[in-house]
Amino acid sequence: MQYQGVLKKMATENLESVQYYLDMGADFLNVNQLLNKTVSLSFVGYECLSCGEPKEIFRQGFCKSCFFESAKAGDWIMRPELSKAHLGIEDRDLAYEKQAQLQPHIVYLANSSNVKVGVTRKSQVPTRWIDQGAHEAIELVEVPNRYLAGITEVALKAEVADKTNWRKMLKNDIEDADLTEWREKLKHLIPEEAQEYYREEAKEMHINFPVHQYPEKPKSLNLVKEGSYRGKLVGVKGQYWIFEDQTVFNVRSNEGLVVAISV
Structure with missing residues (x-):
């Protein structure tokens, strides 16, 4: 099975053990079903989660210009104490900020x-x-x-x-x-x-996570640098894929990457 799409944070369902889902655009993967299988990951390119352009990702799935301009990347997101929508004060887009902050x-x-x-x-x-x-x-x-x-x-x-x-x-x-x-x-x-x-x-x-084997010395996979990786998936915790050789891949920190996945 082969899939290709833009990485976004995995959706989750809190059942007896957390169920993880990866939206790949044309396909919707239940990641739990990949456990104990050999999975290949390949870097294909970039796609900004804000503008959709094939620009290099800067932070949080955004290209550099969107990170500094989009209302979805304002400082108040990482530092909630900077929120000002309750005062009617705009940061980047008051309508969006009211919707997000005033709840x-x-x-x-x-x-x-x-x-x-x-x-x-x-x-x-x-x-x-x-x-x-x-x-x-x-x-x-x-x-x-x-x-x-x-x-x-x-x-x-x-x-x-x-x-x-x-x-x-x-x-x-x-x-x-x-x-x-x-x-x-x-x-x-x-x-x-x-x-x-x-x-x-x-x-x-x-909360119980679907992990069959925990790494003793986890090593983070830099897919852009390595280009590709192949390993046996033995667990998912947080937003991390855990592989048998102790390699771990943080899906959320790689949002905006276009990747190919084969199982």
Whole structure:
């Protein structure tokens, strides 16, 4: 079987074990069905996820001009505390920013390599946790806009990390944590404007990933540099494909690449 298309973040479904799907344009692959099979990946070219032009990808699936011009790549996306749509202030496109920012957001605690704090739209729970490879997560607050979520995350970063150690996550070098206890311990850090949105009733969620073999020393595949790769797929966690020889491929960080896949 051979497929070709533009890489985009895998869609997921949180069942007994997470189901992963890759949209290749003309084809829609259930990646779980590729487990324990030999898969070949080849770099074909680029296609910007914003303008659709065959321009070299700069960051986040965008060419350089779109990264600095598109409303979908504004600084407030990576730094929610910079959101200003609630004030009616435009960054790049106020209509888009209102749509994206003025909706319920969750500040959460997740455990992937360590306990970390993060922000996501309510509609992206539990997708965001799956994408980060978190085996457990819990909601901390549910606020009506992205700005409130952002300032809450900044406040909590005084005592808890906001990054995932991807190598530790992929090695499954993790420990279970009592996230309900963590949430209570961090409650006092929530800014006054967000205190009323505290989610005391929220329960801890557990997530199982389809991994048959974890790598001891994961090595990241640079498909553009290597041109092609062939290996036996033994697991999927977060947005990573895990191969038997300990090579790992981050689908999300390679968005915008046109690739050929054969099984």
